[in-house]
Amino acid sequence: MDHRPSNLLDEALGLDHHHQTKGRVVLIEDCVETSGAFVLHHLIKRSLSLNTSGVVIFVAFSQPFSHYDRILRKLGCNLVVQRDNNRFFFFDMLMLESPDVDGEKTSEDWLVSLYGKIRETVEANAQPEDNRNRVTIMTDDVSLMEVAANGSSNHVLDFLHYCHTLTSEFGCSLVTLNHEDIYTSMEGPTLLLQMEYLADVLIKAEPLATGLATDVHGQLTVLNKEIWDGQRSSRKKVHNFHFKVKENSVECFYPGSRT
Template identity: 30%
Template sequence: MFLELNELLNASPERPEQGKLTLLCDTKTDGSFLVHHFLSFYLKAGCKVCFVALLQSFSHYNIIAQKLGVSLTAAKERGQLVFLEGLKSCFDVLFGEEQHVRQTSPLRFVSEDGSNLKTMYEFVRTSLMASGSDSWKCPVLLMDDLSVLLSLGVRPVDVLDFIHYCRVAVCSQLKGNIVVLVHSNDDSEDEANELVVNSLCHQSNLILWAEGLATGFCKDVHGQLKIIQKGSSELKAERTLLRIYQYKIQDKNVTFFARGMSAAVL
């Protein structure tokens, strides 16, 4: 996890919040560093994590997690991490020979009409249900990334229904958290993707939006991050707070600074 980002969010693995939906977005840049942050953050916090990884392989996430001081292999072995490798699951569903695997796979919808995400929802719910031997803190659903579902032919309304049911199960019933990444492009004609992004923006408690620089590539400033924190609906006096920082990604860390205040610029 990135300590500077924790400070900006006033977050600590010793006291993780509960019942929150966090939306990660990126536009004209790669926001995957945010996924790696939250994955390592919640594992270090002692939370039970269900990671639906639709974009990369387990080894990819594990290599980066090790740089951040977390072993995904060890987390899986001790039952703290449930990892769904989307690439492998899609291959098994489409080309696997075992009928049982195709019928029970959480990604069974890829061989159907793409409208029924019930098996994936059941996978998430059962993965995060506490057993008698569990001593983990609040459960967490982490998804990278939701845009892949649209690419696989899932309708926006079904994606949003899936997130709604996950919020009820994880945030409301289990008092846990959900973190999802969605790609966005203001210039895109992909109306389905933008519908999902806009809908999730309204539902989220926290939005982290990574954007590329309007001036183009810079080796010392890799992008800017919008942090949008919404006030509690119970406390109407609390307003939505918007902060914008620029950042530079390093091998094992990300540094943040106010716009135009990079040491390289000054």
């Protein structure tokens, strides 16, 4: 039985051998104990693979370009080359200046400006008639976007809704990473619930229910809300498997499949 991570994870995500499914919204949720960043790295590599002409627009709040370049090189993907070839567009938000006294207006303004830049990049690169040319918009930490927006979840939601419209207008995909556990003590985590509602695919990275293990780093639950069965009807599908993050890959496997 083939346990290659790309096959298991891609199958769960509903990806085919050539490109991402058109116009999908993917939400990755993780926690302090179990990071879901490796899914983001996998999707970057997948979107920029040699048998596609995909383009990635990456909005970084958590880590600089050098961090992702180092990780993706280990996975066999050179982000410097992809950037020079206009396939990887990196928006570094780590140096974003803190909002001033008029913080609410300022946070809204930079989010509007950021969306404008993303839309311009999508318009310049999206080719709806070419099924291979998929634009994927990614952001690595929605919670830090909320911090940068002076705590305004409404402004962040507006921004994500605007990005969501691009998936139907241009056929691009939207991938976001957020930390589920920061909302556990809050009443009515509107931002998280709204993001889960928008998502076509929800991925949860969690620690093992049985506790720590040396050969397993955690478990993934993938809820794919729309799986076409070939007869123009859709159904929900849930995948559960374990994973182990290695130096230059991630191994995914079903529980009980390893001896």
